[in-house]
Amino acid sequence: VSNAARDNFLTYTTETNSANWEGLKGYSSATGPLTRRLLETGPVVTSLIPLLGDACAGDINEASLTNDIKYGPLDPWGTFSGDGATKTFLVAGQLLVETQSDGPAYYDPSSNTINLILASGAELKTQFQCERGGNCPPPVGGNAGTKTYLQDYRDFFAVHGGGRSSSCNMLMADGSVKRFSDLNNDKFFNPGFPIPQGLTDNDYQKIGYFPNTNAGEAELPPGEIFSGVLLQNLNKVKLD
Structure with a gap:
């Protein structure tokens, strides 16, 4: 019996046919469990890739x-x-508790929800290009919006401490353990979804994430944890 949830990377590493640039949610469109070979040849350093973390109630x-x-x-x-x-x-x-994070997602301003990436047909060229350049915009609207995504980490939870000192421990792919702090007391850890001010309490309960207390303050800084999508080295894939 464990109170840790595994990260989506462990189960759905990357899509089966990267030349199509679609999918990345579920067994039908991903290559399967993370391997050491992919870790050692990929563009993301192992110290940034989360594998397990303190889990949220199911x-x-x-x-x-x-x-x-x-x-x-x-x-x-x-x-x-x-x-x-x-x-x-x-x-x-x-x-x-939850057993696994839900994978790539985006914020939908029309419904004030965080929605998961399409099981098929999600255009990932934009995601590849912005991850390669290190300049991905906040994910809004999915295929109809920015065409960018972040990992939905709402299955991890701040189980240690309380208030602004509450935290979650995560095991990284290099074997290290990192502690991340809940900065706005919502008990979740936002990797960068643009949650707006002024929504109703019901909206925030539905989303899970609250707005950042301080603008630009990241609970999951990209220099400490990878919250993007692609772990595979795809530099030789033709984009057009």
């Missing part, structure tokens, strides 16, 4: 434990070992 309709997690003398393990002890770790009905 959705109530799908993350409730259905059975007790326990052992006793009548279990196969107890019978085989001769151990007559009984111990209960978790009881049915307890809320569990």
Whole structure:
């Protein structure tokens, strides 16, 4: 039993056919689990790639434990070992945590929501070019907007401390552990989605992220963590 959520990079590394520049959400459009070879040959240094982090509570309709997690003398393990002890770790009905972040996303100002990238048909040329140049604009509107994306990290949560000192620990691909601070007390960590001021409380609860307390203040600075999309070295791919 773990209270850590794995990052989307671990499961959906990059798209299967980068020449098409589409997709990047789900098994049908990604190459699968992250490999050491890709890490060592990619454009993003391993100290910036998150693998695991402190997890947020899961959705109530799908993350409730259905059975007790326990052992006793009548279990196969107890019978085989001769151990007559009984111990209960978790009881049915307890809320569990998220298992994985949701992947690339963008802010939609028409609905005041953060939406995930299209399962197919998402144009990624713009994303490649701006990541290569280090000048990606905030992701707004998806295919109909900037055509840029950031990782949806709302499945990580500030479980340590409180207020502006609350934080989340993340394991990076180089083996280091980094601590990131929640700067606006929403308990989430915004990689750069442009959350506007002046929305309703219901809007902010739906989004999860609150506006930055100080303009330009980043909870997940790009110099400390990669929140973009592409880990594969695609410099030789023809863009047009």
